[in-house]
Amino acid sequence: xxxxxxxxxxxxxxxxxxxxxxxxxxxxxxxxxxxxxxxxxxxxxxxxxxxxxxxxxxxxxxxxxxxxxxxxxxxxxxxxxxxxxxxxxxxxxxxxxxxxxxxxxxxxxxxxxxxxxxxxxxxxxxxxxxxxxxxxxxxxxxxxxxxxxxxxxxxxxxxxxxxxxxxxxxxxxxxxxxxxxxxxxxxxxxxxxxxxxxxxxxxxxxxxxxxxxxxxxxxxxxxxxxxxxxxxxxxxxxxxxxxxxxxxxxxxxxxxxxxxxxxxxxxxxxxxxxxxxxxxxxxxxxxxxxxxxxxxxxxxxxxxxxxxxxxxxxxxxxxxxxxxxxxxxxxxxxxxxxxxxxxxxxxxxxxxxxxxxxxxxxxxxxxxxxxxxxxxxxxxxxxxxxxxxxxxxxxxxxxxxxxxxxxxxxxxxxxxxxxxxxxxxxx
Numbered sequence: 001x002x003x004x005x006x007x008x009x010x011x012x013x014x015x016x017x018x019x020x021x022x023x024x025x026x027x028x029x030x031x032x033x034x035x036x037x038x039x040x041x042x043x044x045x046x047x048x049x050x051x052x053x054x055x056x057x058x059x060x061x062x063x064x065x066x067x068x069x070x071x072x073x074x075x076x077x078x079x080x081x082x083x084x085x086x087x088x089x090x091x092x093x094x095x096x097x098x099x100x101x102x103x104x105x106x107x108x109x110x111x112x113x114x115x116x117x118x119x120x121x122x123x124x125x126x127x128x129x130x131x132x133x134x135x136x137x138x139x140x141x142x143x144x145x146x147x148x149x150x151x152x153x154x155x156x157x158x159x160x161x162x163x164x165x166x167x168x169x170x171x172x173x174x175x176x177x178x179x180x181x182x183x184x185x186x187x188x189x190x191x192x193x194x195x196x197x198x199x200x201x202x203x204x205x206x207x208x209x210x211x212x213x214x215x216x217x218x219x220x221x222x223x224x225x226x227x228x229x230x231x232x233x234x235x236x237x238x239x240x241x242x243x244x245x246x247x248x249x250x251x252x253x254x255x256x257x258x259x260x261x262x263x264x265x266x267x268x269x270x271x272x273x274x275x276x277x278x279x280x281x282x283x284x285x286x287x288x289x290x291x292x293x294x295x296x297x298x299x300x301x302x303x304x305x306x307x308x309x310x311x312x313x314x315x316x317x318x319x320x321x322x323x324x325x326x327x328x329x330x331x332x333x334x335x336x337x338x339x340x341x342x343x344x345x346x347x348x349x350x351x352x353x354x355x356x357x358x359x360x361x362x363x364x365x366x367x368x369x370x371x372x373x374x375x376x377x378x379x380x381x382x383x384x385x386x387x388x389x390x391x392x393x394x395x396x397x398x399x400x401x402x403x404x405x406x407x408x409x410x411x412x413x414x415x416x417x418x419x420x421x422x423x424x425x426x427x
Contacts, residue, residue, distance in 0.1 A: 031045040076111070076113070077427075085103055086418070088416070109126075127152065133190075159172065181236060187359065197219035208244075216237045217235075219235075221260065232262050248301040253295065256293045260288060264287055267284050288325045289365045291323050291364055298317070318333065332359035349396075355382075355384045373402055398421070404417075
């Protein structure tokens with residue numbers, strides 16, 4: 001009985017300490033004391049050490065950490081840091097030219113945890129200035145503070161996700177954009193937006209090559225703040241398909257409906273982040289927005305292998321939009337490509353992306369397009385070229401250049417050039 005108790009204590013001690021080299025000496029001391037007291041023989045001590053180390057190695061291979069509760073093991077921490085230099089050259093309608101040079105920083109931190117096998121939740125924080133839904137940047141020397149004023153960190157997302165079956169997902173809260181919809185470009189949606197509401201998702205394989213999916217649900221644009229003012233709502237329906245022709249060629253496509261309601265006659269935002277560009281009636285939007293948007297992306301692995309050029313991946317993509325609620329100045333599209341490594345993860349990995357985008361004045365609601373492309377306005381056309389280069393594991397350099405013009409019918413094109421140089425770190 002005495003030896004049995006001693007063996008149990010030895011096992012418990014080793015499991016709590018783990019099998020790392022930093023604790024190996026402590027484990028040996030514990031076992032030696034048990035041998036010296038006659039609780040274990042030298043052979044039994046050796047056997048306990050060997051068996052326990054093997055068991056701990058198996059648990060480590062399964063992602064388990066001895067002595068750590070399951071709820072801690074199920075939490076994942078992720079985040080990123082970005083330092084940016086930005087140069088902007090623009091020419092207004094009155095031919096006044098301006099050049100601006102600014103520095104910016106962005107920090108995002110997120111936690112994702114499994115409550116059980118079917119339920120999970122996530123929460124994220126990000127830097128932000130003025131509550132801008134399309135940006136997580138902090139500008140150095142911001143005009144509203146300056147002199148190294150302390151800046152803001154805000155709730156970026158907070159959601160719960162329920163997966164009762166492998167093919168069904170129910171999600172609600174303030175959600176990451178990628179959970180809500182798929183888009184090959186940021187023509188309609190700035191990637192910093194985290195929509196609020198609920199999403200019903202379906203995904204089902206149809207044999208080894210094809211997968212069909214659907215995202216649908218209500219999203220809130222504004223709150224109902226009075227008895228005679230209904231909230232601005234977006235009702236999303238996005239069916240899609242993924243098809244794999246072979247190991248090297250695949251395609252993904254969607255046909256989306258974005259039905260914005262209660263927009264017509266609603267006062268538009270007066271916040272500094274909002275850049276008005278839709279048709280207005282006084283201080284209110286003049287139209288509703290029922291946008292249909294087909295989109296497609298083709299991926300080709302090793303596309304130039306036949307000519308000896310080692311390029312890991314090539315993507316060709318396009319997106320079209322049409323606001324069916326009106327008949328004039330209601331269309332837009334984006335076309336582009338991306339080639340290089342599929343992911344930039346280490347030194348020498350690289351990607352290059354090009355997008356040509358055009359949005360007429362009332363093609364989409366002007367609160368959602370990419371804020372870097374002509375300040376997020378509609379009624380524009382734009383070229384974008386972006387190069388990403390890996391500096392080391394989990395850190396990379398990005399250079400993004402936009403050249404944009406106004407097409408909304410004013411007397412001048414008001415061209416704008418935007419250059420962004422980013423240093424990114426991910427963890």
